[in-house]
Amino acid sequence: MQTGLKVTNLCKRFGGIVVADAIDLDVPAGRIVGLIGPNGAGKTSFFNLVSGVVAPDAGRVMLDGEDVTGLKMAERARRGLARTWQNLRLFPSLSVLDNLLIGTRDYPGERLSRLVLQSGRIARDETQDRLKALDVLERIGLAGIAHTDIVNVPYGQQKLIGVARALMNNPRCLLLDEPMAGVEGQAYRTLQSVVRGLAASGVAICVVEHNVAFIRDLCDEGVFMFAGKVLARGDVESLVADPRLTELYFGT
Amino acid sequence: MFSLPILAQILWTSLATSTCFVLFALAFALVLKVNRIFNFAQAAMMTVGFYAAYTVVGLADGPGWLGFLAALLGSVGVAVLLEIFGFRPLRKRRASSMFVFIFALVISELISYVIMLVYGTWPATIFPSLFWPVTLVGPVAVSQWDVPAVVSTIAAIAALFAFLQFSRAGQFMTAVADNPDLAEFYGITKDRIYLITMIVAGLLTGLAMFLYGSRAQVQPMSSIDLLLFAIAATIIGGIGNLGGTAITAVVLGIVQNTSVLFIPSEWQGFLLYVFLFTAIVFFPKGIRLPERRLARSTPTPTINADDSGEA
C-alpha cells in the first residue's frame, strides 16, 4: 500500500486566476519535501487544497492509500492529516497546554453526551492527553511555559507551539506552512530536530518555506512551484543552483 | 373562475403593492453589499420615516408633499445617526458581528418603544383615508395610488442604478463592496462611503414607507415584519445581487398578494415566514441568474458551514 501523501492532477481556479494547475505531487512516508517558489506561486493554496480548506475543481488527494478528496477538513484531520498555518491561528483564550490539548486527533470532551455519561472515562483520557502534551512540550524545550496564556508567549515560541499542536494529532502527514518565518537561534535548531525525528518515525512531511537554508538543511527533496504549476523537482542543491528558477524566484 | 380580467387585476394590484417592498429590499441589500452589515436597524429608519410623515400630514394636516419630505428626512436622519454614533464606533472597536447585530436589533426595538409611548399602539395611516379613487383601464381597476407608486419606484430604482454606475460616489461604493481594503489603497475613504450608503438607503426607505403608509395601516412594531420580507427577498435574490433582489421582491410580492385567493387571510402573514424559511433552507446563496458582466456578486462576509471562506 502506498504510504504518505499522493496528490494527482490537482486543479483550482479562483475568479480568473489559476492557483493550482494540474499538480502532481508525492510525499512518501518518512520523507521531507520542501515547496519553494515566489510569492503567489500557489504554495499556501496547495496546502489549503490538500488540507481541505477549499475543494479542488479536479484532482485527487490520497492519504496512505485512502482517497480523502471528498472529505471535509475535520475528517481529514481525524485521519492523520495535520497542518500549521502561516498566521499561526493559535487560540488566544487558552493557555499553551490547552492549545495543545485541543489538537488531539480524538478529543475526549468533544461530545456532550459522552461528557455527561462517561465523565470518569473522559477525565482519564484527559489526563493521558495532558501527559502527552507535556511530553511534546518537553521535546521542544517549552515544558516550563505549559500553563502560560498563549498571548503572553513570544512569537518564536508561539510558532513552535503551533507545530507542537499539530504533533498532538499523531499525524501521518504533516504540512508545515512557513514554520521558520520569524524564528531564529535555538528555536530553529529545535524545530529542525523535531521535524527530522518525525520523518524518521514515518511521517510524510511537506514544508513551505522561504528560508532556503532551512530547506537545504532539512529537506530530502525540493519542489519548485510557479503560477500554480510544479516546474521542477529534485535535489534541493540543484534546484537552488538552477539559474532559470532563480530568475523566476527573484524576477517577480 | 380565474378569468383573464380577474388575473389581470390581481397582477396589476400585486405589482403596485409590491413596489414598497422592492424599495425596502433594495435598501437592505445595498447596506449589506457595501457596508457588509445586516442592517436590522432599517426597521428604526422605517418607523421614524412613517411617523414623521404621519405627524405632518395625519396629525398636523399638512400637505402630502411636506409629509413626503418629512418621511425622507426622518429616515435619512436616523440612518445618519446610526452610522455616525452606532456602526462607525463599533467598527473602530472591531466589534464582533454579533455585537453589531444586537446593537441594530436593540436600536430598532428602542425606537419602536419610544414611538409606542408617544403615539400609542393604534394603527395609523399617513392620509386620513386608505381608499384612493379608482379608474377603470379596460377591465382593470387602477387606484390613484397605484400609478404614482409604480412610477416613483421605477424612477427610484433607475436613479439608484444610474448612481451606482455613473456617479463617482456610486462607483466608489461598488469598489468598497468588492474589496474594502483595496479600495482604501486607491484613496477612497471607507467611512465616507459607508455614510453615503446609509443615506441612500435612508432615501429609499423614506420613499417606500411614505408609499406604504399611504395605503396600509402601520403600528410601531410593523416595521420589523416588513423588514423580514426585505430580508427574505435579499437572501433569495442573492446577497450582493441588487438586480436579483429587486426581481425577487416583485415576485414575492405578487405571490403574497395572489395568495389571498388560495389561503385564509389570517394566514397571509404567516406566508412571510414560509418565504424566510424557504430562503434559508433552499436558497441560501440566492437563485443564480446567469452571470452578467455588470452584476458580479460579492462574497458573503461570513464563514460558511463547510469551513471555507474568509474568517
Next chain:
Amino acid sequence: MEYFYTIVILMALYVILAASFNFVIGYGGLVSIAHPVFYAIGAYASALLARDVGVPVILAIVAGGLIALLASVALALSSLRVSGDYLLIGSIGFQLGTLEVIKNLHWTGGAGGLSNIPSFLTQTLGPQAYVAFAVAVAVCTVLLLRWIAHGPYGRAMSAMRDDELAFAALGRNAMVMKITIFALGSGLAGLAGGIYAHYFRFIAPGQFDLLQSSALLTMVVVGGLRSTWGPIVGAIALEALPQAITFINLPPSVLGPLQGILFTSLVLIFMFVRPQGLIAASARWRGRQEEVRDANRA
C-alpha cells in the same frame, strides 16, 4: 406573601432563561433571538399535554423541554448549514412565525391564551413547595452549565469561538457542537416554560414576544456575557426593576413601552460603556482547578 412567592419564582425562571441564553450566545457564540419562543414551546407543550392528554405534570414539564429541544435542533440544522449569520435571521423568523402560528390555532387557545392549566405542588404542598422546586431547577441549571463550561467541553467551546477554521482543521466538529449547545440552551428554556405554565396556569402568546427577547438580551449583556454570576445578577436585577416600576401607578399603555425603553437603553449603554457587563468574565478559559492540580501531580 403570595406576591413574594411569585417574584421569587419569576426570578428563578429568569435565572434559568438568562443562564441558558448566556450559554447559547456567550459560550456558543451563536447569535439568536429565539430564546423566548422555546420558552413558549415548552410552556404550551407542557400545558397541553397535562391538560388535554392527561400526562402527569412533572412528565409534561420534562416533555415540554424535550419538544423545545427538538424544535431548536430543526432550526439550528436548517440555518447553520449555511452560516452563523443565517441562524440569526432564521431565529427571528422562527420566533415571530411560531407565535403567529400559536395565535391562529384554536387548540392553543389562539391569541387569547390558554387557561385551566393543571397545577402542580401548589395545591397539595403549598406555594412554598413550588418556590423550592423552581429555585432547585435554577440552581441545578446554573451548576450544570458551569460544570460544562469549565470542563473539556468548555475548552473546546472557547477554541471554537476564537478561531473556527483552525478548530475544524484540528479535527473538531464545530457544527455538531453548535447544534448541541443550541439544543441544550433551548431545551432548558423549554423546561422553564413548563415550570412557568403550571404555576401561573395561564399562558398567552403576548407573554413570549420580542419584549422578552430584549429582556433576556439585557440580562445577559448587562449581567456579563460568559460569566456564571452575570446572568444571575442580570436576571434578578432586571426582574426587580420592572416590579419597582409597577409601584408607580402608570397605565399599562405607558408601562409596557416604558419597560421596553428601559431594557433596550440599558443594553445600549452597557454595550458602549462597559461591554463586558456588570460581572466581567475572564478573557482566558480556565479549567476546573481540581483537574489542573491532579494533572500537575501526575
